[in-house]
Amino acid sequence: MDQQTNALAALVLTTPKKQNEASNSVQPPGTKPQQVGKDSDDVIYANHFPCSFARDLTFYQYDVIVEEYHEKQQKYINISSREKRHQFVSDLLLVKAIHPTAVCWYDEGSCIYSTTNFKDKLPIIYEKEQQGYQRRLTIKSLSAISSTNDLDQSSIRIIETLIKQVLKEQFKAIGSVFYRWDEEPAQDGPYDLITGFKQAICLTESGPMLNVDITITRFYPHLDLLTFIWERFLQNKSPFHGLLSDRQYDQIGNRLKDVEVTTIQSDHQNKYVLTGHFSNDLPGKTFIEEQTHLLD
Numbered sequence: 001m002d003q004q005t006n007a008l009a010a011l012v013l014t015t016p017k018k019q020n021e022a023s024n025s026v027q028p029p030g031t032k033p034q035q036v037g038k039d040s041d042d043v044i045y046a047n048h049f050p051c052s053f054a055r056d057l058t059f060y061q062y063d064v065i066v067e068e069y070h071e072k073q074q075k076y077i078n079i080s081s082r083e084k085r086h087q088f089v090s091d092l093l094l095v096k097a098i099h100p101t102a103v104c105w106y107d108e109g110s111c112i113y114s115t116t117n118f119k120d121k122l123p124i125i126y127e128k129e130q131q132g133y134q135r136r137l138t139i140k141s142l143s144a145i146s147s148t149n150d151l152d153q154s155s156i157r158i159i160e161t162l163i164k165q166v167l168k169e170q171f172k173a174i175g176s177v178f179y180r181w182d183e184e185p186a187q188d189g190p191y192d193l194i195t196g197f198k199q200a201i202c203l204t205e206s207g208p209m210l211n212v213d214i215t216i217t218r219f220y221p222h223l224d225l226l227t228f229i230w231e232r233f234l235q236n237k238s239p240f241h242g243l244l245s246d247r248q249y250d251q252i253g254n255r256l257k258d259v260e261v262t263t264i265q266s267d268h269q270n271k272y273v274l275t276g277h278f279s280n281d282l283p284g285k286t287f288i289e290e291q292t293h294l295l296d
Contacts, residue, residue: 051201051210053148059158061144062112062122064089069134076136082108088128088135097126098139105165112139113158151208156201163199177215190232191218229256 066085067076079085089106098104102116118124124139146155164173171178177196185192198213221228229252230240244252261272 047213048202048209048211050206051208053151053159053208055149057148058115058117059146059155060114060117060119060142061146061154061158062114063140063143064106064110064112065136065138065140067136067138069136079135085109088130089137091130092126092128092137098124105162107161111143113161117142151203153203156203156208160199160201163201167199174217177217179217185219185221188218189235190220190228192221193217194219 066079066088068079068084069076079088086106086108089108089112092098093104093106096102098112099114099116099118102114102118104112104114104116106112119142122139122141126137128135144154146152146158148155148159164176167173167178172181173179174196177198179194179196183194183196185194187193193216196215196217198215200211200213202209202211221232223232226242226244227240230236230244230248234252234255256274259274261274263270263272
């Protein structure tokens with residue numbers, strides 16, 4: 001997302017001055033304290049803020065397909081990985097491949113949005129080799145037009161997508177939740193607890209409202225496996241120095257016996273059951289209890 005898109009996002013979403021001052025001075029973000037009466041000590045924290053939008057902004061929604069060429073099938077196939085789609089389309093948008101001056105953003109699914117109407121040039125096809133694969137973006141058709149002059153659910157959804165794309169440049173995005181890059185996690189047993197937030201815009205009788213919800217998520221810490229088992233899972237106070245004695249191996253094996261480990265990829269998952277015994281067998285010879293294709 002370049003400076004032009006960031007500027008557009010700032011233009012689209014404007015909040016009253018009081019709201020901006022409140023959100024900048026309150027922790028955590030998205031909560032606004034309000035005093036209830038002169039003689040009351042109660043404080044109500046609000047997570048919703050009225051907002052307004054710049055007038056005369058038109059959004060054009062285009063249906064797109066992001067594909068990858070497969071030699072075995074001798075044809076292009078839709079890319080199922082959201083990350084791969086995002087990287088490929090973002091690279092095209094960064095070099096202004098679609099249009100030299102248009103502001104465009106991608107929802108990582110099947111739509112591209114822009115403030116420029118290039119319907120007369122459709123369909124538009126871009127091919128590029130990336131990571132050893134020939135990939136292709138096809139902008140098929142103009143599917144919808146929305147404007148800030150006539151707000152409806154469609155235009156609100158487009159504005160939300162724009163805001164989320166800009167937020168991804170400032171925060172770490174996992175799914176629909178955003179986390180600060182410098183967030184210090186709190187430890188909860190073997191896990192790390194990290195505070196994040198979700199945002200959404202809703203249409204109400206009094207106008208559009210920006211809702212910000214705080215959420216706490218459990219994550220596995222960024223540790224080597226043996227360090228994680230020794231320090232977090234077994235909760236040993238002594239630090240792990242990289243080598244384990246036979247007694248420590250036995251201690252770990254007893255605790256891990258019959259533990260199920262599931263690895264999930266974009267199109268399938270594997271489930272492993274630990275025996276509690278260490279082996280020199282290659283990973284390919286490890287017994288797999290169950291394998292399920294998520295697309296079946």
